[in-house]
Structure formats: C-alpha cells, structure tokens
Amino acid sequence: MLSRLLPGSFGAQILEAESFYSKGSQGSREAAYQAYLQRTGLDQPVFYFSISSSAEPAGIRHIFPESDRLLLRQLAWQYGNPELATAYFRALKQFDNPVEQPxxxxxxxxxxxxxxxxxxETISSTTDSIYQLLQGQQQGLVLRSAAEALIGDRQPYRALWPAFSWHGVHNQYHRWFSDVLQGDLGKSYRDSGAVQDLILQAVGTTWWILxxxxxLTGFLALELSILFVRQKGGKWRRLLLPLLFFLDRIPVFILALLLLILFASPAFLQLFPVYGMGAYYVGSQSWPERFASLFPYMVLPVICLVCVNLPYITNQFYRSLADVSQADFTRTAKAKGLSEGRVIRRHMLRNALFPIITLLSDFLPAxxxxxxxxxxxxxxxxxxxxxIESVLARDYPVLVGVVLVVALFRVISHFVSDLFYGLADPRIRLRS
Structure with missing residues (x-):
C-alpha cells in the first residue's frame, strides 16, 4: 500500500527524462505512458475498495505528466466540481501543441x-485575454467557456464529502497477492526481468556475508562474555570494554569508509579489493575455487559488520551470564569443587541460552x-x-519483493528460535 501511495513512477521518470522519449510529441509520450500502465497493471485500482473525496476526478492516475495530474487535482479540490474541472483541463491541454499563428x-x-x-480572477482574466488574442477562434472560445462554467458553478464544500468505490477483484493488490501465492513476485519495471530471479541472484552474494x-559475531561475543564473567577476566574487562564502547559509537558507513581507506587504498595498505565481488565465472569452476575467489572481497564487509554488531551482542551475552552467575545452582556447582570453566560452560551457559536465542533470532534481520x-x-x-537501486528507480515490484523476503527470513528466524528453545530446555518439549 505504501509503495503505491508514493508519488511518481519509473515509467513517468523515463518518459520525462532527456532520452529518446523526450524527442517525441506530447501525444506519443502520453500513448507510451498509457501502454506502460497497462503492461504493469498500474491502470487498475490499488485495492478492493477506495475512499476518496467526492471532488477527486475519476481516472486521474492516467494523466501524464505528474505536473498536469497535480493541476487537475488542485482545480477539482478548489472548485469542488470534478466534471467541469476535467473539461477546463482538457480545453487547456489543447494548447500544448498550438498551430503557428500571430x-x-x-x-x-x-x-x-x-x-x-x-x-x-487569474483564470478569468487570462482566458479572456487568450480569446481576444486568438480573435474569436474555436480554441479560445472553448477555453473561455470552460473557465466560466468552472468558476460559475463552484461547490467548495464538496471536497469534504467522502466517496466510497468498490472495485472487486480487478485491482493491483489482488493481482499481486494471487501471483505471490503461485511463487511469482512480478516483473521488474526496469528490465522486465522476473523479480524472484533478481532476488535469488542477489541473495547468493549476500548470504555468505551474512x-x-x-x-563470527556470535562466537566472539560468547567468548568475550565468558571471559568477562570469569574471576580472572577483570583486567580484560577493563581493557576491552572501552574498546567495545568506542566501536559501538562509530556509524557503520564511517567504519566502512575507514576500512576502505586503511586496507584498500594505495596510500596506506592495499591488502584487499576496493569494491565488487570479483569476476563471475560459470561452468567449470568448482565450489571451493569459487569461494576462494570471493573470499578477498568479503573480508572487509564481514569485518565491518562484526565490529558494528559485536559490542551490543557481547553486552547482552554478558548480562545474561552475569544474571545466571548469581543463581543457586551456580553456587552449588562451585561448592562441589568444579572448575570455573566447567561451571560456566556446563551449567551457567545452558541456563543463559534463552535470552541469547531470542537475541540471535532478531540478529539476522538486523x-x-x-x-x-x-x-x-x-x-x-x-x-x-x-x-537501494529499486528505491531510487521506483521499481516497486523489486522493492516489495525484497521486503517480503526479509520479512520471510524474520519469520523463519523466530521459528528456528522456538526449536532451539526446546533443545535448550527439555521441559518445553514435554509441556502439554
């Protein structure tokens, strides 16, 4: 819904840009825009029903360009008569390609x-001057008559009256949802490629980084939290906690730029590639060879993500273990003469897993x-x-598809966390 409420579209941007379309006439660009709406399904209503103002003209989404759409909406709301506002607007549009005349x-x-x-007052005086300038021609007469009718039949309060419209199943949401249930996320506005194919190609790269x-973040956070809980870890805690607080204050884009300058720049140490994921090979390359070729490109992004998330995860792990360290069973295990490491890893850690599992279930979407x-x-x-590219290009099918995939991963992560709850505590599995 939010993607459809945003102003503008990919097709309108292309047609208005300095490109092949800008060299054509206004009529040809309007025809191309109508064809784009039909091809993408944007000519249909957004949802099963709509509630709008009674002054809103019908079919306003079909008007090109967007500045004309805004003018027609303003006229309809100002005068409260969508029919006369549309008639005046069409009369005005007749002057977009005027014939040669004095x-x-x-x-x-x-x-x-x-x-x-x-x-x-401006509309009345200007249309009169156009009629006089055209010396009574038909275009000027139609424009002046439409302006007089619009101004003379004002209904200023009609815009406050709501209008309910039922569209049935012939709407954009029903079409999109029906395709999603069949595994089809739609077509990209930019290259008409299948959205699911674009997402699968992108996920193949992102998955390894994630x-x-x-x-690495989970392992380092767990080991650091265990080190902080240990009695002999006090000096390490005093040394490492300020460093973690410092890392927590650095924005992710600043840290990424610093890593690029320090380890991917000829001015310092050019140890890793600057950008991209290397050349893409097909066919004979094996999985280990493919991973070895991608590894240098993943080092800096992985280090950046680990450094950004490590302070928060470590703090949460440490708080969970610190709370468990005051429990009765922990003191009992220490009284039995068990070593400190065994008490932490065999007794404290398992009982501290519940908040840790909950935290990790939200870690992947983060x-x-x-x-x-x-x-x-x-x-x-x-x-x-x-x-990012789909947002900048207003490629709504790709944008909605990516958000849907991220939401699906979040649901899966919560489901996996429920499974781990049962593995961590058998009493959850035995509970009726």
Whole structure:
C-alpha cells in the first residue's frame, strides 16, 4: 500500500527524462505512458475498495505528466466540481501543441500562467485575454467557456464529502497477492526481468556475508562474555570494554569508509579489493575455487559488520551470564569443587541460552539492515544494493519483493528460535 501511495513512477521518470522519449510529441509520450500502465497493471485500482473525496476526478492516475495530474487535482479540490474541472483541463491541454499563428509568444506565456494558477480572477482574466488574442477562434472560445462554467458553478464544500468505490477483484493488490501465492513476485519495471530471479541472484552474494558475520559475531561475543564473567577476566574487562564502547559509537558507513581507506587504498595498505565481488565465472569452476575467489572481497564487509554488531551482542551475552552467575545452582556447582570453566560452560551457559536465542533470532534481520549500507559502500551486487537501486528507480515490484523476503527470513528466524528453545530446555518439549 505504501509503495503505491508514493508519488511518481519509473515509467513517468523515463518518459520525462532527456532520452529518446523526450524527442517525441506530447501525444506519443502520453500513448507510451498509457501502454506502460497497462503492461504493469498500474491502470487498475490499488485495492478492493477506495475512499476518496467526492471532488477527486475519476481516472486521474492516467494523466501524464505528474505536473498536469497535480493541476487537475488542485482545480477539482478548489472548485469542488470534478466534471467541469476535467473539461477546463482538457480545453487547456489543447494548447500544448498550438498551430503557428500571430502572437505565439504571448499565447505561450498566458498558457503557462494558467498551468500555474487556480485563482478564479487569474483564470478569468487570462482566458479572456487568450480569446481576444486568438480573435474569436474555436480554441479560445472553448477555453473561455470552460473557465466560466468552472468558476460559475463552484461547490467548495464538496471536497469534504467522502466517496466510497468498490472495485472487486480487478485491482493491483489482488493481482499481486494471487501471483505471490503461485511463487511469482512480478516483473521488474526496469528490465522486465522476473523479480524472484533478481532476488535469488542477489541473495547468493549476500548470504555468505551474512553467514560469516553472524557466526563470527556470535562466537566472539560468547567468548568475550565468558571471559568477562570469569574471576580472572577483570583486567580484560577493563581493557576491552572501552574498546567495545568506542566501536559501538562509530556509524557503520564511517567504519566502512575507514576500512576502505586503511586496507584498500594505495596510500596506506592495499591488502584487499576496493569494491565488487570479483569476476563471475560459470561452468567449470568448482565450489571451493569459487569461494576462494570471493573470499578477498568479503573480508572487509564481514569485518565491518562484526565490529558494528559485536559490542551490543557481547553486552547482552554478558548480562545474561552475569544474571545466571548469581543463581543457586551456580553456587552449588562451585561448592562441589568444579572448575570455573566447567561451571560456566556446563551449567551457567545452558541456563543463559534463552535470552541469547531470542537475541540471535532478531540478529539476522538486523544484519540485513547493515548489509544495505555495506553493499552500497563496497559496491557489492547483493540484496542490500538491489534494495537501494529499486528505491531510487521506483521499481516497486523489486522493492516489495525484497521486503517480503526479509520479512520471510524474520519469520523463519523466530521459528528456528522456538526449536532451539526446546533443545535448550527439555521441559518445553514435554509441556502439554
């Protein structure tokens, strides 16, 4: 719903840009825009029903360009008569490609003035001057008559009255949801490629970055929290905690740029590639060879994600273990003469797993948010960069598809956390 409420579209941007379409006539661009709406399904209503103002003209989404759409909406809301506002707007549009005639520059200036004003006095005086300039021609007469009818039949309070419309199953949401249930996420507006294919290609790159970042962050956070809990870990805690607090204050994009400057720049140490994921091979290359070729490109992004998330994860792990260290069973295990390491890993850790599992279940979606920045900085063709490109290009099918995949991963992560709850505590599995 939010993607459809945003102003503008990919097709409108392409048609209005300085490209092949800008060299054509206004009529050809409008025809191309209508064809684009039909091809993408944007000519249909957004949902099963709609509630709008009674002054809103029907079919306003079909008007091109967007500045004309805004003018028609302003006229309808100002005068409360969508039929007469549409008639005046069409009469005004007849002057977009006028024939050669005397006073062409003056006529163009007056038409531009009407496109920028909805004031009744300005509209009345300007249409009268256009009629006189055209010396009674049909175009001027139609425009002046439409303006007089619009101004004379004002209904200012009609815009406050709501209008309910039922569209049935012939709407954009029903079409999209039906395709999603069949595994079809739609077509990209940019290249007409299948959205699921674009996402699968991007996930193949992002997955390795997310996997290694999650494993390294979880392992380091667990070991650091165990080190802090140990009695002999006090000096390490005093040494490492300020460093973790310092890392926690650095924004992810600043840290990514610093790593690029320090370890991927000829001015310092050019140890790793600057951007991308290397050359893409097909066919004979084996999986280990493919991974070895990608590894140098993943080092800096993985280090960046680990450094950004490590302070928070370590703090949560440490708090969980510190709470368990005051429990009765911990003191009992120490009284039995068990070593400190065995007490922590065999008794404390298992009872501290519940908040840790909950935290890790939310860690994967949080990593995806960081990957958006990382892949943009390092120019990695992954899911984060695909999301940014789809936002900038207003490629709504790809945008909605990426958000849907991220939400699906979040649901799966919560389901996996429920399974781990049962593995961590058998009493959950035995509970009726």
């Amino acid at each position: 006073g062409q520059l003056q006529l163009k200036a007056r038409i531009q003035k009407l496109h920028a004003s909805i004031d009744p 996997f290694f970042s999650m494993v 990593l995806v948010a960081g990957v958006v920045v990382i892949e943009t900085v390092f120019a990695i063709p992954g899911i984060g960069r695909l999301l």
